[in-house]
Amino acid sequence: MPDVTREVQFDATHGPSLVAQAPVSSATLTLGVEEEFLLADPRTGRVVPAARTIRERAAGPGADRLVFELTQFQLESNSAVHTGLHDLHGDLLDMRRAAARAAASAGLALLACGTALDGNAGVPPLSSCPRYQDMLREFGAIMDCQGVCGCHIHVGIADREEAVQVSNHLRPWLPILQALAANSPIADGRDTGYASWRALMMGRWPSAEPPPFFRSAEHYESLVNGMLAGGTILDRGMIYWLVRPSDHVPTLEIRAADVCPTAAETVLLAGLVRGLAETALREVRAGAPAPEVEDTLLRAAYWRAARDGVDGDALDLLGGAGFSGAGVSGGRVPAWRLVDRLLEHVRPVLEENGDWTPLTDQLERLRRSGSGAARQRAAYARRGLLHDVAELLTAQTTASCWA
Template sequence: MPDVTREGQFDTVHGSSPVTRAPVDPAALTLGVEEEFLLLDPGTGRVVPAAEEVHARLAGPGADRLVFELTRFQLESNSAVHTELRALHGDLVESRRAAARAAADAGLGLAACGTALDGNLGVPPLSSCPRYHAMLREFGAVMEGQGVCGCHVHVGLGDREEALRVSNHLRPWLPVLQALTANSPIADGRDTGHASWRAMVMGRWPSAEPPPYFRSRRHYESLVAGMLTGGTILDRGMIYWLARLSDHVPTLEIRAADVCPTAAETATLAGLVRGLVATALRDVRAGVPAPDVEDTLLRAAFWRAAHDGVEGEAYDLLAGARVPGWHLVDRMLEHVRPMLEENGDWAPLTVQLDRLRRYGSGAVRQRAAFGRGRPREVAEMLLAETVSSRWA
């Protein structure tokens, strides 16, 4: 096995403060989730640019947490802050159903799908936000096929330098989250050959890549300043690293996942992310060095995860070998098991993962439906799963 540890460089560069030694309470780490959705014609599976009309029809519980996104065929939900997975799951179901009711009132469906099944060739119809139109002027054809839908998990970490240390520890596990949530094999009426085509489309943006190894908060800010100066991002909102400090809330934001078909799968993702963060935080406070994962190999692991999904092969960055995707999920579970057991998440998460292993990932389920009836059949499946309320 290669030497994969990096010495505690973070604590000595630029006068960084030493690591703290406080114990980690995983149950106290807060969670928040952003989910992005598509508006579809339920009869054809084509995206429909009707976000303004649907948003105007929103009412009832969960409606106040739904906002516009990049394109006029998307909506985004923002959960409340939670510490308990069952409560988070209920929150997600509530927002999804509020959006689905408003879409149905407009004769449309709401789909938790990473890419448009059909109808998104070329530059999509953009929302009215001037920022999005500035992005089109600057980046041109990069905007073609955008309007992809991800799921972003926020974990509350008030100490920004400590959050960056945690990010360093998370890096080798982020591709596993991508593989586990792959839910976008179909785009524009065809099978793309990738379990997560969203990851490929999103990867066209210059900053949409795995997070660097951060030496300090100053190092983080110097990289952001360089991207702004170089023009690879127009503002800090375009920091599309797959783990980043949130600029508007005191969290570490994990951005590696496709939007999940069901709220239960989203809550499962959030629980795993919190387990990884808690485990990393324990190691940071114990002075355990972060794995020294090469950037090139980390990108390779992300591509393999997006291509194969969890049912295929994965690149194990810590062992330097290709292994079955579920084998790497099992290794991740053992890595985080002490923290999941401590906060009571182990039992429900293993039930959910066993169900996913039995019935297949979103990508596998989409492909099965696509084989039966092309985009329309996929849309029918997704519309039902999006509002499912089942939990462990």
């Protein structure tokens, strides 16, 4: 199997290629990141329920922030709180490497991938948490084939009212964030036809969708209480909206993305999310209204993002005319066109924070290399072997490639 502790320098066909130190950010909003990973046989890509063993073996920086997830073949990492993107990258890489070294010591690989390559039929082996057994009893076959891996970005917004208003402003951008991070085209031993099969798997849960347009924090709470009363969620931890105010830390949590192939791509996603959140917070404080995109169109755009990723088309929710015209759709456009529009939207904030150059450099490398989904498909297409995809994912997961 590949040496999972080495630094991997990807060429233009396989991903980012430059290791460099980014400037310290002067951003006012803090960042934290949760990443979910698979434990798998490096030869077949088949998931292996070894989380407890790997967690016990993990050592070194960041190892104490590796925790269990839904299934016994997953691990989650929880970053510290950061303001600088370079520091965030180092933290994420420490945790990935600690988990990968522990996995390698057991003959396994740590994979930053949204779905199990070789399938995961039936109810997965669940972690020893009574809550997961309650979920299985209540939701039945929705639990089949679960154990998908996402990336959750926390942005420090403590005021609940401001958090739900920022959520409103972020709604139209959720699909393009998913497109950028799409990293789960292979599942059950085949190409699913979707850049993010994880998005489709998560969408089976009643609350796993773009959030509603909230009139206020009180409106948010009334909807949550209604879901609890109806049994569509068992507890507040099952609020799987793609953006939600966190219930345990003073943040707004953005949950739209697959786990990213590299720590650098996670930092790219986190930097763009913070740029959007800071821009939105300024708009909220200035009294600017959020675009009221129709729920049906927003779900359609999210489906398109899951299908095509950033390498295909996207649904233009804002009609190509900025933020005027609630619910207007401009039809299908190349996804990268919306990435460019997102960049222009957040550019003032990114330039003030010192994040513009490192993020645009990283985006350009991603544009050249293709998304995580595209790289998986290229590896699979060479010989039709899951081994080749698993080898790529193993190398990418611990690659140091932040610029």
